[in-house]
Amino acid sequence: MEFYSLLLRLSPAKQRLVRELVWNLAQLETLTIPADHDARLEYTAYVDGWLTSLVARRFAPETLRRYSRQVHHLLKANPHPTQAVLESALAAEISAGRTAGTVSRMLEAFRSFYSYLAERGLISTNAAAKIPKPRDYAVSRQPATQLQVDAVFKSAKTLKHQVQLMLFVDCGLRVRELAFARISKIDIEARLISVMGKGSKPRSVPMSSVTAEIVSSHIQDIRSLGYTGDWLFPGRDPSKATNPDAIRTFFYHLCDRAGVKRFSPHQLRHYFATATLSAGASLKAISSILGHARTSTTVNTYWHIIEQGEVSNQHAQFSPLQQQMKGAGHSETLGE
Known part of the structure; x- marks a missing residue:
């Protein structure tokens, strides 16, 4: 044998x-x-x-x-x-x-x-x-477009799903971070939500006043229904958090309802990052909010999709030579 x-x-x-x-x-x-x-x-x-x-x-x-x-x-x-x-x-x-x-x-x-x-x-x-x-491979991380973001927000009819969308867009959370968010880790007055990121690393993420207000309303809403647990989004079994896949599935349903081509909820995180960086936000601050271990990760992931015009505007505004000329009261360009 x-x-x-x-x-x-x-x-x-x-x-x-x-x-x-x-x-x-x-x-x-x-x-x-x-x-x-x-x-x-x-x-x-x-x-x-x-x-x-x-x-x-x-x-x-x-x-x-x-x-x-x-x-x-x-x-x-x-x-x-x-x-x-x-x-x-x-x-x-x-x-x-x-x-x-x-x-x-x-x-x-x-x-x-x-x-x-x-x-x-x-x-x-x-x-x-x-x-x-x-x-x-020719695969890139594309953020959701403004049209897509507006469309899914309009198609979200319940407070729960509006809160989820706002935490994606306003805080740049990952799906898993959103699914396992805890009420006890939210400070409405300080407008902070603490989540467990990759590698079981906790981080605190700031919220806008509008998001903090709607999150507070959501918590009051589920408390009024008799929920006494700690999950911000309890699952069918209230003792457990909602399944991340359930969030993704319903998000695709929102896309279908809105009549836009399906995109992933993670692209809302990309939308948050590119929108804030394009508006001139600190790279270090955004990297911290996103939970990246290194700032270089943020640069490599998002910098190439920020409009070149924004980069040029930032250069014109913050170039040390431009600042020096402004301080000296000059408006002329070099060589004149």
């Missing part, structure tokens, strides 16, 4: 030991790895070990859930994914209109999993290593 038939009779743990032994021996050139080694590897048997290694490296719970979901989905569709399969999976996400960030995070999951397998000698070729970075 051939080697792999015998191997499959062993428990998953013993299979891993045998595969590692085979690979280590091959590294010593005592035998040759079968050409179809990677194609016959039971990838799913190593997912738990990979995730456990990420836990030990203190990956954020949300990142672990996302990595697990993406890799399990990949292996369910194709148990023995090659580089071509990985590229097809990424291309499918791009065709579906996913943002560069979404595709990038998916590739990060694939790379992490394949690196884990390669480091342990379980595969001879890292199929994810040579795939181009997602930024090489």
Whole structure:
């Protein structure tokens, strides 16, 4: 009976030991790895070990859930994914209109999993290593247009959905941050809402007086209905927060009702960022509001879609030479 038939009779743990032994021996050139080694590897048997290694490296719970979901989905569709399969999976996400960030995070999951397998000698070729970075794909983060924003606001008939839209547009929240917002973390008088961002990092985000007022009305509204919990947007089970997917689904319903092409609620976050930066807001302040760990992330994500005219206006207003000339009472240009 051939080697792999015998191997499959062993428990998953013993299979891993045998595969590692085979690979280590091959590294010593005592035998040759079968050409179809990677194609016959039971990838799913190593997912738990990979995730456990990420836990030990203190990956954020949300990142672990996302990595697990993406890799399990990949292996369910194709148990023995090659580089071509990985590229097809990424291309499918791009065709579906996913943002560069979404595709990038998916590739990060694939790379992490394949690196884990390669480091342990379980595969001879890292199929994810040579795939181009997602930024090489023609996918850009586009903010919602003013027309789209106006349309969805008009189609939001309930106070709850008006509050959600205002927190997206006025505070630049992510969908998950909105879904798990807590009443106890909102200071109406100070006009601040504290949310849990990526990597379980809390941050306080300012609200406009209009948003603070409508948030207060929403809280009073759900309290009047007998809700005593802490979730700003309780789910069908009041003890739990609303599901982020439920927010996305209803948002698409608002787009359909408004008669505009569907766009994601995350594009309202982009709208907030580009609108505030275009108006001359401090890059450092907006980066803090968005919850970016580095200001460079804000620059790389949004600066290229700010109107060049705004950049020119900012230069004309704040150029040190222009300021010096104003201080000296000169209005003439150089060379005159």
